[in-house]
Amino acid sequence: MATYLFRGLLLALTMLNSGLVHAATTPDQPSVAFYYGNDAPTELLSQFDWIVVEAANIDSDHYRQLGQHGGQLFAYVSIGELDAWRETNTPIAEEALVTRNDAWNSQVADLTAPEWQQWLIEEHVRPLWVAGYRGLFLDTLDSYRLFAPDGDAAGRQQDALVEIIAQIKRQFPDMQLILNRGFEVLDRVHGDVVGVAAESLYRGWNPTTEVFGAVPDEDQTWLYKQLARVRDDYRLPAIAIDYVPANNRSLARETAQRIHAEGFIPWVSVPHLNQMGVGLVEAMPRRVLILFDKAKTEAGELAYTNAHRYLAMPLEYLGYGAEYRDVNDPLPNDILHGRYAGVVTWFDESLTGASHYAPWLQHQLENGLRAAIVGDPGVPLSGALGSLMGVREVSGLTAASLTPLSHDELVDFEGFSHPSPVPQTSYQILDSTITSHLTLSDDRDRRFSPIFTGHWGGLASYPWIFEQASETQMRWNLDPFAFLQRALALPDMPIPDATTENGARYWMTQIDGDAFVSRADLPGTPFTGELMLSDILRRYQVPTTVSIIEGEIGPEGLYPQHRATLEPLARRIFSLPWVEVATHTFSHPFEWESLQENDMAGQGQTLAKFNYNLPIPNYRFSLRREIEGSSDYINRELAPADKPVNVVLWTGNALPPEKALAIADELGLRNLNGGNTSVTHSNPTMTNVSPMLRPQGHYLQVYAPQINENVYTNNMLGPLWGYRRAIETYQLTDQPRRLKPIDIYYHFYSAASPGALRALHQVYEFVLTQETLPLYASAWSDVATQWYHAGIAKRLDGGWQIKGADHMRTLRLPTDMGWPDLERSDGVAGVRDVPVGRYIALSGEGNATLYVTSSQPRTPHLRYANGRITEWQASPTGQLRFGIAAEQVPLKVELGATQNCQVSAPGARIDQRGNATLLAFDHARAERIEVRCATR
Structure with missing residues (x-):
């Protein structure tokens, strides 16, 4: 854990003025976080450049997630002490451990002992290297002072410390090292390290009395000089780790600001470093x-x-x-x-x-x-x-x-x-x-x-x-x-949003595979799949995710006699360019939590005449057969070779267990369905609006934004026209708050009756009048999943750092916070104000920096598009060049603040309206839109 030495606590804020010069002239510094607690909050820590952790508390999932945005992990290594809790495979000779540090319940080592040096390298450092760590934070470098405070004895310990650091670099040359103090040997090892940290520059904690407090002037002055030497003489990042009470976040922010003003890198937390503290950025808990x-x-x-x-x-x-x-x-x-x-x-x-x-x-x-x-x-x-x-x-x-x-x-x-x-x-x-x-x-x-x-x-x-x-x-x-x-x-902070992109509300369409085998109540009694293909899918050529149930139409299913007709029909549907291929499983589980592996199909509550899944002959339930098996069947028999199954649409009560989500994730399948959002004007309550996500262990189930026609039609018992009331749900989940994207979600049995089919047309025709961005269910599943993990951090300079925003590309900005400052921001494409919110469009590059201002943008920006940005280049003078693509629909784009600019876009109809430019295309993709403006 943290070293026992505390050289001092806080001086008055009067030194800030001189420190501001250092802050202004210091090159870009890495943001640094220290976290030794359990179950590391990876979504917060991954927002930092350097992340120091106790590797014993980090599993493989944590390790992968911590580096997902390019952060460098540093594993804690105690050079001079052995913690009582740390397990060792090799006993350490008693003569190598010479005294105790009771404050941290540890034994202090003689650094000159070969046994200790061997243990450090082979039992501690090498396993970290094998585990993938390429950075170490070396702590307790001066613990030897407990038994060798000065003189020749201290000199021998310092020589051994230099040798230990040299051994690490010789055996693991790519290992980056941060020192905690070690000022006495810095002149000999500074070339082998990438940074130096020290505790308690302004505020500290006494482990004996367990009291927080300000650092005495003398100690603060001494440590300031040491850190300044690191910064100025060796040009290394100098990190100051200060401690404040966990409940005093305002003091933590103030202390971090003060450290930063001196040109040092701050981390302000609690002594055991098991709280998310404040550094160059403060990761906002989401x-x-x-x-x-x-x-x-x-x-x-x-x-x-x-x-x-x-x-x-x-x-x-x-x-x-x-x-x-x-x-x-x-x-x-x-x-x-x-x-x-x-x-x-x-x-x-x-x-x-x-x-x-x-x-x-x-x-x-x-x-x-x-x-x-x-x-x-x-x-x-x-x-x-x-x-x-x-x-x-x-x-x-x-x-x-x-x-x-x-x-x-x-x-x-x-x-x-x-x-x-x-x-x-x-x-x-x-x-x-x-x-x-x-x-x-x-x-x-x-x-x-x-x-x-x-x-x-x-x-x-x-x-x-x-x-x-x-x-x-x-x-x-x-x-x-x-x-x-x-x-x-x-x-108040920018709010990640999964309903909107580029000022347009998301729209997806999905069809559950139920009743693909049923007949329509129309002359000739065609299969519902035939009618859906001719009457809906060919008419509304928008991104549509379509699934089938293998147990209905496959050779091992309930109706093998119809296979010769239904399989070619499914192939024709899946071959449509605007159709995404999905599975609705093998046996369509109705109650996932009631089914166990190897249960006989059709087993259920016989007195209630209810089965937990389709009664497929000789089938014993298997989650892998449901998901992987049905996907393999569709890919082998039905889907085009270049368009395999991309989504699993959950069935029945849509409560898959964690294992089902794990299988889908393993196969690279997105997932959707569940929830029960069906708010209407006759029951206009937010109690009928479900959440977006259902966490299950390490995985996320993504609920459908609105429920399917089952609820609106009383399980198709009537009124059969009831699905048109989904329009009310779209309206009430948009006003007064935009809570959901639009999801036209139905089954093949909506083609079984004229009334249900007319209602489906009414829903489509309404949605076509809205300002939407059509996308596939898989794409929105990615948006919703990334929404959960996206990071927002407040920078000490007042800006906002956003990480992990390549799928989820929208921030909703509270109006009290103002407008995006496009000239200072990076990765921000534009903004649109609509009655339900102020939506900031990100460019989709993954990471962005947002600054806000009280004034509306004066440089060209994206206000609205029904497609997604594919490339974005912006200059501080307002020149733009970007690409954008819609899914299957003609592209529409609106640019703002273009009154002094020339807009060019091959193939576009361009309409200048005041300070806005409208672009309309007959195709779905624009590779090159350019905006050139007069010099201001």
Whole structure:
């Protein structure tokens, strides 16, 4: 872990003015992060250039993810001490370990001992090299001073230290080294290292007293000179690692700014380096930790929890992905403030098997993590926890005695309960900083609140969350968007968005393979696949992802007698240029969680006359057969040779287990389906809007943006024209917030009746009137998946760093933050303001830097396109050259701020309208659009 030496803590800010000169003249410096905790937050750490980790806590997945954006990993190596927890394969001779460092529970080594040098190289460094590490952070370089503080004894230790570093470089010449201190030998080893770090320049921590504090002037001055020597004499990155309390993020930012102003590279965290700190960039946490009680959840399935069904979607809109954990399992013991935007819970009742939860929650809240508690808190908010929250629980309430006194905009979102229900839990507010959003009184004139927010987060008690008329009819009383924003104190920042690109709303079309074998209720009773091909697919030549069920039409399926007709029909459909090939599995599982490997097909609840999958003769269930087997069949028998299966569209209740997602990922297949978004004007509630993603272990299931025609037609029992109400869903998931892209999602059985087929035409004709960017289901699956992992970081100079944005290419900018500064930004193609938001278009190069300003862009930029950028070149003077391509539809482009510019685009019809230029093409791809502007 971190070295025991702390040469000092903080001076006053008066030295900043002189330090600014260093900051201005220092060359580009790498951003550096140190994280020794468990379960490394790879989505945050991967935003840094140098990432120092404890390799014992990093598995192969972490290792791969940490380097995904080009960051260099450095593994922690203690040169002078052996930690008590570190396992060794080879015993170390007792004479090599000469004393103890009780502050860190470690043994201090004699660096001159050959046994120690051998152990370091062979047992520590070489395994790291084999594991792929090409960087080491060498710590405890001066631990020898515990037994050899000065004189010849210290000199011999220093000579041995120089030799150890030389040995590492001789045996592993490509290994990059960062030193923690080692100033005494720097003149001899500076050519072998790429940087030098030191702890406690301005703020530090005493391991004996466990007290944070400012560095004494004398110690600070000494360390400043050493770091300045690293920076100025050796021209090496000088890294200052300072320590502040975990809950004082503002002090961490202030300290990082001050370190940077002196020309050094900052990392400000906690002493055990198990918190995401602040460096040259502050990685903004985009995950929320959602705890649920698996033991009290239907079938133990995450999808059935209130937190997933009702809170994940508003969190996604706000820019945050959910990470779920069972509250009964061991909970993360690292400092989570800075890693997660907060912890969210929605328990239906008090917890019975998680005694560790209350102290865990209190510890995390004390260290700055915020909580959004919905429903029952799970544990009594009393004692130290209640004192921390500033509330006292009220009991003995009856409905007859309740009177609402006041409420604000967080309540009465879609409705307000009349008469007043009894809260599941309600509280008397003891802390004046707590805000009550709903205040009630009883017949004893007691005042209390079931909904409030404060310095630690917020609580909203059932049944004031919903007003429920039936199982399918409910309304939010609570505004979930505003409550989560306020309870978690979510900062203003650019929000990754998976609904829009280049100012246009995404539109995908997908067909589940069900009923490909059915007959249409029309003269001649054609197969539904025939009618879908002639009446829909050839008419609407837009990107469409089409699947079939092998168990319906294949030789091992239920209807081999129709194979001679249906297989050629499937081939004709898959050969259409605008059709993407997908599988809808082999036996169409209806309840994935109820099927086990080797179950006989058709096995199920016989009394209810319900099977868990199609009753295919002699078939025993296999996840690999479902996904890989069906894909192989389609690729071998149905798909064009150059267009194999690209997507798996989940079937039935669309709750595949982690293994199914793993198989799809292994095969390179995207995945889609699930969720139940079907909000309509007759039931216009956000409770009917599902989230975008369902995490399962290391994988993500991507839900369909809107549900298929099944829900709108009552499982095709009527009204058969019901799917036209999907238009209402498209509208209500666009206004007043754009929550979803457009998804025309249906089955082949929509061609089985004239009414259903007419409804399908109505849906297509409506969507054709919208400003959309058509794309395949696979492409949007990539967008949604990358949305979860994309990184946003705040730079110390006020800019925003975006990493991992080649599929997901849009940021929604809160209007209070202003506009993109296109002259300073990099990888930003344009911006478009529409009633539902300000959408920034990224160029798709993966990484981008965004600066904002109060003024609208004055240089040419992209406002709107129904295609995706294929190339982007922009100069600071406003000259542009770019390529852009739509999928299967004629390309349309609108450019802004072009009033003093000449626009050229081969094959385009160009229309100049004020400060905008409209380009229309008869084809889908423009390889070269150029904008040349007069010199300003």
